[in-house]
Amino acid sequence: MSEPVSNPSEIIATYAAGPHQLETALAGLSETDLDVALSITSWTIRQIVHHITDGDDIWKEFIKRAIGQPGGEYTLAWYWQIPQVEWAKRWAYDQRDIKPSLALFRANRQHIAQLLAHLPDAWEKSLLVRWLDGQEEQVSVGEVVTMQAQHVTGHIEDIRQICQAHHLSSL
Numbered sequence: 001m002s003e004p005v006s007n008p009s010e011i012i013a014t015y016a017a018g019p020h021q022l023e024t025a026l027a028g029l030s031e032t033d034l035d036v037a038l039s040i041t042s043w044t045i046r047q048i049v050h051h052i053t054d055g056d057d058i059w060k061e062f063i064k065r066a067i068g069q070p071g072g073e074y075t076l077a078w079y080w081q082i083p084q085v086e087w088a089k090r091w092a093y094d095q096r097d098i099k100p101s102l103a104l105f106r107a108n109r110q111h112i113a114q115l116l117a118h119l120p121d122a123w124e125k126s127l128l129v130r131w132l133d134g135q136e137e138q139v140s141v142g143e144v145v146t147m148q149a150q151h152v153t154g155h156i157e158d159i160r161q162i163c164q165a166h167h168l169s170s171l
Contacts, residue, residue, distance in 0.1 A: 008116075008123050008142060015145050016113040018152040019106040022052065025156045026098070028169045034098065038162050045162055047093040048155050051084070053101040053108075054091065055151060059144050060108050062127060066141050067115065070125040074139075080132040116145070 026034075026049070034046040043051065062074050079087070088094070116122055126140040162168070 011142070011146050011149055012113055012116055014153075015149040016109055018149060019102065019109050021156055022049070022105065022152060023102060025159045029163075033168050035094070036162055036166050036168065038158070038165055043088065044094065045159050046096075046098055047088055048158055049098045050091065050093040050096060050101050051088065052152055052155050053105040054087070056105055056108055056148055059148050060112060062144050063112055063141050066125045066127045067119060067122045070127070072127050073130065074127040075130045077130070077132070112145070116141075
C-alpha cells in the first residue's frame with residue numbers, strides 16, 4: 001500500500017464524491033436489476049453496494065483510530081480470515097435493501113471528509129497494519145482515504161459492466 005499519496009484536497013474531493021457517483025451509477029435500476037451479475041460466479045449489483053459500504057465502514061475505524069491514537073496498531077484479522085464471499089452470505093448481501101447501506105455510505109464519507117477538513121495534519125497520521133500474510137506496514141490516513149476512493153471507483157466500473165452486459169438502463 002505504501003505508494004506516496006499526493007494532492008490530499010483532490011483525493012478527499014474524490015473520496016467525498018463516492019456516494020454521489022455510486023447513486024448515479026444505480027439511478028434508473030429496478031429492484032430486479034440490482035440482482036443481476038456479470039456472471040454466475042460474480043457478485044450482483046446489490047451485493048457490490050453492500051460490499052462497498054461495509055468495506056468503507058471498516059476502514060473508517062482505521063481513520064478515526066489513526067487520528068485519535070497515531071502510532072497504534074490496526075488489524076483486520078477477524079475479517080481477513082474469512083473469504084469476502086462468506087461475509088457476503090453471513091451479512092445477507094443478496095437479500096437486503098440497499099437504501100440503508102447507501103445512507104450509511106453517504107454519512108460515513110461526509111463524516112470523514114469533514115473530519116479531515118478540520119484536521120489537516122490527520123492526513124499523515126498512521127497505524128501499524130498487520131496484514132493477513134504476517135507482514136507489517138505503517139499505513140497513513142491518506143493512504144487509506146486514497147484506497148477507499150479508488151475502491152468505490154473500481155466497483156462502479158463493475159456495475160457499469162454489468163449494466164452494459166445486460167442492457168440495463170443505468171449510466
